Amino acid sequence: MKDTVTVNWKENMVFEAEMDGHRFVMDAKEEHGGSDQGPRPKPLMMVSLAGCTGMDVISILKKMRVEVDEFSVKIDGDLTDEHPKHFTRMHIIYEFKGKNLPVDKLEKAIELSQDHYCGVSASYRKAMEITHEIKIH
């Protein structure tokens, strides 16, 4: 399997990303010479992971006939202070809201994503520590 993306330089630090007909703009913050017109590239690493495992979990829960009212995936990343500044750890917080949510099924869905389905997590695990916790309301 193959996949392709292109980013086109627009001006200054502004780049437009293009993938499968979807476009959005990335930019650096003012203190790094940008104008903050869009997200910075590095946190997109975490968005990629959060979206990947989030989609896994919601589709596994659907198959398990578990209904949640609200669901979010937050990721806290630790970066080195020295160049190249890269992530040493990402901590994933899965947060659910709903009535009588079955904790065992929520945990099982997360485990299936982390161990079997999420290709982003599989890649990042080779490069850093990946941990997670679950919050249920």
Place this chain on the structure above:
Amino acid sequence: MKDTVTVNWKENMVFEAEMDGHRFVMDAKEEHGGSDQGPRPKPLMMVSLAGCTGMDVISILKKMRVEVDEFSVKIDGDLTDEHPKHFTRMHIIYEFKGKNLPVDKLEKAIELSQDHYCGVSASYRKAMEITHEIKIH
């Protein structure tokens, strides 16, 4: 250093990413139960790399007083066929357009990004093969 992102589930396979006040929507394709309202999470791994190294290169070239007319970073990724489907290789194509572009400086800027500055590349190298080429028009 720390960084944080959140993705919030909206409906079906649609998740809204939020980072530093910037928001955009991710979605799965129709064949995977989504409605293709936004980019898929996994290619965002490549967008993150392309944006990171692209911003490095354009800012290094600015310091070198090299002016380019057009600049793009394309990435081709190879994925495994088996779950968890993850990248085994990313190939970066740096493409420049401009008059009398100094090839040695363009190559130097790319080398500095790949070896010293791009934290996304530093992470991915631990998990897969990263290669690149340069095209000058």
